[in-house]
Amino acid sequence: MKHYLQFSDFTADEYHYLFSRAAIIKGKFKSYEKHHPLSDRTLAMIFEKASTRTRVSFEAGMYQLGGSVVHLTTGDSQLGRAEPIEDSARVISRMVDLVMIRTFGQEKIERFAEFSRVPVINGLTNEFHPCQILADLFTYIEHRGSIAGKTVAWVGDGNNMANTWLQAADLLGFTVHVSTPGGYEVDEKLAFGGRPPREGCYKVFKDPLEACKSADLVTTDVWTSMGYEAENEARRKAFADWCVDAEMMAAARPDALFMHCLPAHRGEEVMADVIDGPQSVVWDEAENRMHVQKALMEYLLLGRV
């Protein structure tokens, strides 16, 4: 049994399989061809934080695969009344085939997985967001082909998305140019679990414009992630120069793409003319969450088909 708790849980070979499988599954969806490999299977989705894309993509995706879903939140389950996570894991995993969790600390999802009888998927933690990067990479490949040897500019917070980009670069042979304000840097120990990353898989830049130079993809995220709302005001000040604008896009390669995992705040981390402009692929990125997660769920339950 495999879990998907962080990007580094899978090998490059597994990612190549998932990308090709997601393309096939997306093709079936687009041509209204039924694909029900998971009939009679149930996915439990546990949300301890808000969501639009993750909820809709997993729920619609599981129904399209012939299965069904159970939706739980902290507020409407015993999770919010301090039932130990180990007990919740033992109980929930006796009744369903697969569990997706969005929560706060990564250690919580790891504890759940340890006591689960079924595969567990990370639907976002404070530290990582692997399903999103899976979708982002698939989107890049759809538009531009292989990402190996390419440069991704990360402008903004050294957060769950940034950490996951670093893991992906380490594994799939591309480079991330990271630019964050002082005090919000990526934590190499956290991203790579204390082991040395592949030489040259990421480079740190003080100036976000420098980070964007010759990039094949420019990407950013909110200044304040879920769970950090108390820091909102301090972050607004610290991040003022880390807004992706037309000048940063002009510094990147002429065919560079722009991505944002969404939800976005126009005029904060990205200007409207960038996110709504011709280089932006954010809507494909959001849609692709569903296609890649269908491939992921199929893989976790049935292996390579």
Ligand code: CP
């Ligand atoms: N990108 C993403 O995970 O969106 P939601 O928070 O809406 O699920």
Ligand code: NVA
């Ligand atoms: N970094 C953001 C991503 C939201 C999808 C957060 O954790 O809130």
